[in-house]
């Protein structure tokens with residue numbers, strides 16, 4: 210598990226090995242958040258809050274991609290983004306559901322094999 214950043218990313222819970230969303234809840238003095246990657250509807254969010262779990266909007270952010278923003282109780286009826294709740298072991302999504310990372314690094318040039326054609 211890597212150190213959390215504001216940008217939300219998928220990871221695995223170190224205790225139950227379920228898939229979780231890891232992010233900081235703020236860019237300044239942010240606290241690490243581990244959330245279940247399962248969108249909640251209204252009744253499910255209410256149940257999560259009654260269990261003492263905090264709920265977050267998973268919002269698109271132009272600078273960081275996706276970020277978790279804590280939902281304010283007075284704005285709980287507004288649902289403009291997917292809503293997720295803090296993770297509780299065991300999570301609802303197994304870590305095997307996380308897609309493998311894409312190969313984005315270009316292949317390094319082979320400096321030890323001579324080229325097929327002479328360079329001049």
Ligand SMILES: [Zn+2]
Pocket residue numbers: 222223224225226227296297298299300
């Ligand atoms: Zn867990």
